[in-house]
């Protein structure tokens with residue numbers, strides 16, 4: 001089955017473009033033809049390229065996200081995606097506000113819940129940070145994306161199809 005996954009943060013310029021790039025790379029490496037996008041709950045940066053440190057940290061890890069452009073999360077994303085991963089709890093609050101009665105609880109979770117279920121671990125907002133903060137963000141997202149791939153790969157092995 002084709003998995004459709006949306007990565008969401010506030011601005012869609014620091015964290016979620018990295019999450020999109022990292023998961024795309026890992027899915028391709030695993031031979032999974034998934035559809036992966038990212039979006040932000042703040043429309044303010046719409047059409048803008050990722051933060052220069054996100055682009056730099058991605059490239060240092062062999063991933064190019066230079067062509068990504070920020071777009072706003074919209075309610076219709078609940079129809080288009082199977083899974084919506086939020087980088088932090090404030091992002092889930094904003095998704096709820098945007099979607100209102102169309103919020104679908106079972107599709108949304110903190111991305112770090114994949115590694116540490118129920119521990120409310122967030123990918124910290126690096127917007128006011130420095131380059132090391134972006135390296136930390138990369139490391140967290142990379143670890144969660146590795147787990148996402150492992151989880152679905154295990155599903156393929158057990159049942160011959162994605163769960």
Ligand code: 4NP
Pocket residue numbers: 009010011012013014015016040042044125126127
């Ligand atoms: P992001 O970081 O959510 O990881 O893209 C931010 C970017 C911009 C703002 C906040 C967070 N902002 O307030 O403009």
